[in-house]
Amino acid sequence: xxxxxxxxxxxxxxxxxxxxxxxxxxxxxxxxxxxxxxxxxxxxxxxxxxxxxxxxxxxxxxxxxxxxxxxxxxxxxxxxxxxxxxxxxxxxxxxxxxxxxxxxxxxxxxxxxxxxxxxxxxxxxxxxxxxxxxxxxxxxxxxxxxxxxxxxxxxxxxxxxxxxxxxxxxxxxxxxxxxxxxxxxxxxxxxxxxxxxxxxxxxxxxxxxxxxxxxxxxxxxxxxxxxxxxxxxxxxxxxxxxxxxxxxxxxxxxxxxxxxxxxxxxxxxxxxxxxxxxxxxxxxxxxxxxxxxxxxxxxxxxxxxxxxxxxxxxxxxxxxxxxxxxxxxxxxxxxxxxxxxxxxxxxxxxxxxxxxxxxxxxxxxxxxxxxxxxxxxxxxxxxxxxxxxxxxxxxxxxxxxxxxxxxxxxxxxxxxxxxxxxxxxxxxxxxxxxxxxxxx
Ligand code: HEM
Numbered sequence: 498x499x500x501x502x503x504x505x506x507x508x509x510x511x512x513x514x515x516x517x518x519x520x521x522x523x524x525x526x527x528x529x530x531x532x533x534x535x536x537x538x539x540x541x542x543x544x545x546x547x548x549x550x551x552x553x554x555x556x557x558x559x560x561x562x563x564x565x566x567x568x569x570x571x572x573x574x575x576x577x578x579x580x581x582x583x584x585x586x587x588x589x590x591x592x593x594x595x596x597x598x599x600x601x602x603x604x605x606x607x608x609x610x611x612x613x614x615x616x617x618x619x620x621x622x623x624x625x626x627x628x629x630x631x632x633x634x635x636x637x638x639x640x641x642x643x644x645x646x647x648x649x650x651x652x653x654x655x656x657x658x659x660x661x662x663x664x665x666x667x668x669x670x671x672x673x674x675x676x677x678x679x680x681x682x683x684x685x686x687x688x689x690x691x692x693x694x695x696x697x698x699x700x701x702x703x704x705x706x707x708x709x710x711x712x713x714x715x716x717x718x719x720x721x722x723x724x725x726x727x728x729x730x731x732x733x734x735x736x737x738x739x740x741x742x743x744x745x746x747x748x749x750x751x752x753x754x755x756x757x758x759x760x761x762x763x764x765x766x767x768x769x770x771x772x773x774x775x776x777x778x779x780x781x782x783x784x785x786x787x788x789x790x791x792x793x794x795x796x797x798x799x800x801x802x803x804x805x806x807x808x809x810x811x812x813x814x815x816x817x818x819x820x821x822x823x824x825x826x827x828x829x830x831x832x833x834x835x836x837x838x839x840x841x842x843x844x845x846x847x848x849x850x851x852x853x854x855x856x857x858x859x860x861x862x863x864x865x866x867x868x869x870x871x872x873x874x875x876x877x878x879x880x881x882x883x884x885x886x887x888x889x890x891x892x893x894x895x896x897x898x899x900x901x902x903x904x905x906x907x908x909x910x911x912x913x914x915x916x917x918x919x920x921x922x923x924x925x926x927x928x929x930x931x932x933x934x935x936x937x
Contacts, residue, residue: 544690643762661916
């Protein structure tokens, strides 16, 4: 992939391209670009300090790796504002000759060094590390019953995804593109330091399998309409965080970090993570649907009739209000022929509360629009239940009636891959055994 000319695109667009490129080249380009604005730092490409990126203190890190919300800002309505830039590193680990205890120590030291190098915030760096069923399967012992981590599989009849079987997934996220890239280089590339702090070399213990990237923030989808999968002139509102033209992640539609935390057993304090890479094909979405139809399909027909959403979701505050609609989703779909995505997904709430903490972000990997749909939940079973509700096989059941129903956004979304991971509590984040209780 080639970087655009920094003089011909906005700084944000250039930063997004640099994160997607990665490596020393991406980091240097990013730093050069910010230098032109007067804020760069030549040393930083070699692991030197990054301008304006605060250092951190590992002693302050919470036990839950996924406890990001307290470290993030809220918008005026109280919704959590996620970090802007994201890298997903899929790696195989510890397959070489290094004795396991040494490997574990080195990996833990590298993660701790990153926590020293970066404040645990969007201005610094947030990260998690998770392990796949394939990783646990090749080790002696079995996961405790308190962990529900089946192998990933296709979840609908409409998909034929590739199955992610890499051992581990490291999710790196920060507002500053150079911070994500410097951390990425220190863990997986040749850099020996990040943000001016030496980082233990564990790179030989990681065998990179895949690297995926994305971004989330108002205005970014509009800037990236030149990707395939969306018309170049699609009227994506400036305030939209999604290529579909709306905001997401409203507080009342998100599970709390407590709800998604595993409560018992040796992995108490951890969570499960599923990541589906979704490709979106939005030409018809933008060229054939009206704003009202888009609202009806993404939220609900009631939202469209009552003008509840506004241009991109600015009227919703912290609650999209999809759980207590007057209509029954199935009956309504059969009568009116359309049912909303969020309305359907909300049917899987438990005791009125959402089960998934969605930390998804749009992407233009492969120069095509999509979403890395990353969620945290207590069990993978929670995810499957919500995905079933979203699919709505009970609504469009393949009968003549079913096939006439506009079933949310399904026709625009294509599942490319699925992966499941266990994100252990911080104390077990370096090469955990399947049942740490049985360790000698
Ligand atoms: C292209 C893909 C997708 C887009 C653009 C999208 C967009 C949205 C939007 C705009 C909302 C309402 C506002 C909010 O986020 O709070 C929403 C809600 C939701 N979506 Fe999606 N979504 C997508 C895929 C999925 C998938 C694959 C799932 C998986 C199961 C899912 C599950 C949910 C859930 C659980 C809610 C909240 C429902 C509740 O309030 O209980 N979404 N989505």
